[in-house]
Structure formats: structure tokens, C-alpha cells
Amino acid sequence: MMLTLSINRLRRILIFAIVAAFPFSAAAGSNTATLSCVRPGTAFQFKGTIPATEEGLDLIFTDDAGSLKISADEYDASVVKKFSKGVFQLKIMHLQGEEEISLYSLPSTMRSQDSGNATKATFEAVLKNAPAIKPARTDSNWETHEKIRLLCSYSYSI
Numbered sequence: 001m002m003l004t005l006s007i008n009r010l011r012r013i014l015i016f017a018i019v020a021a022f023p024f025s026a027a028a029g030s031n032t033a034t035l036s037c038v039r040p041g042t043a044f045q046f047k048g049t050i051p052a053t054e055e056g057l058d059l060i061f062t063d064d065a066g067s068l069k070i071s072a073d074e075y076d077a078s079v080v081k082k083f084s085k086g087v088f089q090l091k092i093m094h095l096q097g098e099e100e101i102s103l104y105s106l107p108s109t110m111r112s113q114d115s116g117n118a119t120k121a122t123f124e125a126v127l128k129n130a131p132a133i134k135p136a137r138t139d140s141n142w143e144t145h146e147k148i149r150l151l152c153s154y155s156y157s158i
Contacts, residue, residue: 032056033079033156035090037103037125039148044130050090051079052156057092065133070101081154083112083121088154102128105152118157125152 033052038045048059057072070092080089086107093100105123112121127148 030054031156031158033119033154035059035152035154037127037150037152039150044148046130051077053158059092061131061133063133068131068133070131083110083114083119086110086123088121088123088125088152099131100129101131103150103152104128119154120156121154123152123154125150 030053032049032054034048035050036045036047042063044061044063046059046061049056050059051057055072057070057075057077059070061068061070074096075092075094077090077092079091081087086105086109088103088105088110090103091100092102103125105125109124110121111123112119127150128146130148
């Protein structure tokens with residue numbers, strides 16, 4: 001009896017030591033989401049990964065002039081979503097506090113499917129303060145489009 005108790009206790013200590021020695025960056029079943037938006041009739045679009053159950057930001061904005069990458073290295077992002085109510089909002093803020101880009105859905109256009117392990121949605125959205133890409137863009141010549149209406153698709157799965 002005492003030997004069994006000691007082995008069980010040793011087993012728990014060993015499991016704790018292994019978990020503590022190898023910290024995991026994400027919980028089981030976590031992931032980023034994919035977002036893709038286009039402005040019909042133009043070359044303006046953006047696509048990439050955004051935060052979901054795991055933090056992450058990697059978007060590429062593209063238009064006639066070129067492309068601009070926005071990543072977690074220089075930007076912070078927050079997402080609010082309640083697809084059943086037609087709500088999706090993405091806010092992207094430069095870590096230096098210089099620019100804020102926001103995307104919000106038009107609730108009446110929201111179409112979504114949730115299967116437990118995956119969520120897909122399509123919606124129209126308004127993008128405020130979208131980057132106006134210049135061929136030789138620098139942080140000192142940041143220009144924005146005030147508001148752009150887009151068609152977007154969202155996808156998340158674990």
C-alpha cells in the first residue's frame with residue numbers, strides 16, 4: 001500500500017516536472033484565424049492571419065502601387081466577434097501608437113457556419129484608415145484611405 005502511494009506520488013511529481021520544463025505557447029486546440037478582404041472592381045485587398053484563440057497577426061495589404069506587410073512585430077491587434085449577431089470587428093494599432101486601422105462588419109450581410117471545431121463567415125465590412133500603399137512607403141509618409149467597403153471571408157479551425 002505504501003509502495004503504491006509513493007509510486008503514484010512520484011508519477012504526479014514527474015508529470016508536473018515535465019510540464020513545467022516544457023512550457024507550451026498555445027493551448028491544445030488553439031490557432032489563429034484567416035481573414036481575406038477585397039474591394040470589388042479594384043486591386044485593393046488584404047489577407048492573412050489574425051488573432052483567434054491564439055495571438056498572431058500577419059496581414060498583407062495589396063493595391064496597384066504594391067504591397068505592405070503588417071505583422072505582430074510592429075502592430076497589435078484585437079478582434080471582437082459574435083457571428084450569430086452579425087458582429088465582427090478587427091482593430092490594428094501600431095505599437096508606437098501612430099496608426100489605427102479598424103474593420104467592422106455590416107451586420108445585415110453576415111453569413112456564418114459554426115461546426116464546433118471550425119467557423120466560416122462571409123460579410124461586407126468597412127475598413128477605416130486603410131493604408132494607402134506607395135511604391136517606396138516609409139513610416140513618415142503614411143497615408144490612409146478614410147473608409148473602404150470590402151467583401152470579406154473569415155475562417156478558423158482547430
